Amino acid sequence: MSKAVGAVVLLFLGAAADDFLPYPKSMGTNEGPLYLVSTESLGAPDVVSLYSLSGVLARASAQLFVVASEDDSFWLDEIVKASNISTDSRFYNDFHGALRAFAVQLDGYIFYSAAAETNAAITLASGAAGSVIVSASPETCFFLERLGVPRAGDATGLSSRAAFELAAAGGLLSRRVAVFAPDDGSKPGTVDYALFGRAAVVEFTGPAAATRSYDDDGVGETAWATVLASMDLTALNAGMGWLSGGDEFGYMRLTRMRALLLEASPFHPK
Numbered sequence: 001m002s003k004a005v006g007a008v009v010l011l012f013l014g015a016a017a018d019d020f021l022p023y024p025k026s027m028g029t030n031e032g033p034l035y036l037v038s039t040e041s042l043g044a045p046d047v048v049s050l051y052s053l054s055g056v057l058a059r060a061s062a063q064l065f066v067v068a069s070e071d072d073s074f075w076l077d078e079i080v081k082a083s084n085i086s087t088d089s090r091f092y093n094d095f096h097g098a099l100r101a102f103a104v105q106l107d108g109y110i111f112y113s114a115a116a117e118t119n120a121a122i123t124l125a126s127g128a129a130g131s132v133i134v135s136a137s138p139e140t141c142f143f144l145e146r147l148g149v150p151r152a153g154d155a156t157g158l159s160s161r162a163a164f165e166l167a168a169a170g171g172l173l174s175r176r177v178a179v180f181a182p183d184d185g186s187k188p189g190t191v192d193y194a195l196f197g198r199a200a201v202v203e204f205t206g207p208a209a210a211t212r213s214y215d216d217d218g219v220g221e222t223a224w225a226t227v228l229a230s231m232d233l234t235a236l237n238a239g240m241g242w243l244s245g246g247d248e249f250g251y252m253r254l255t256r257m258r259a260l261l262l263e264a265s266p267f268h269p270k
Contacts, residue, residue: 123200
């Protein structure tokens, strides 16, 4: 877990955010325990699913802490000190055990069949009614359905832009927080925050970004432009993650024009 993402976990623990700020907050405070789950033995699709589970659960309260790097021990210590919450390692190497334990809190899952559809699936889940996670693993999907967690949607063949437009139509997606990460799910460290805050996730890339003004950049031609155009210009907004390619100046200029505070969250090393 990066320092930026670790700091965000502290927000999960019930800290009351000022309404002026765009950041989401948990509905309540978890008195414990905080369940630890490691990514060490998981394939890439299940790592994304695990982060999505953590984020969805955090809407109610912080219940699950993903352990994916050595940095996590530091942030876990900080969380424990700040909240006096206890920890539980019973699911540390048992992702399906965690799914079994928390299935009662889930309303469904979004299936996706290719890595390039990762952001599309996350965005659909963010905009779905209820608590919906994502999965590209047939085994995990089968296991979820055995637990009574139904398929709530399918991102197969959907672009990030198409998924955003579908999700936004439901009216539940945040218009104050956007997350920028590679479409292929290779940097999953912002998945939990996206699901927690019901934010769209899109990839920001393109060498022409710095030379295009917001009046003539063809808003809607790309997923990131469509998301930026949807932000609430009457309020202060936030952008998490970072650009995947192109010019940093263009990224910062275009996002600031949509009233976004940029949280330059380093992508998780895994």
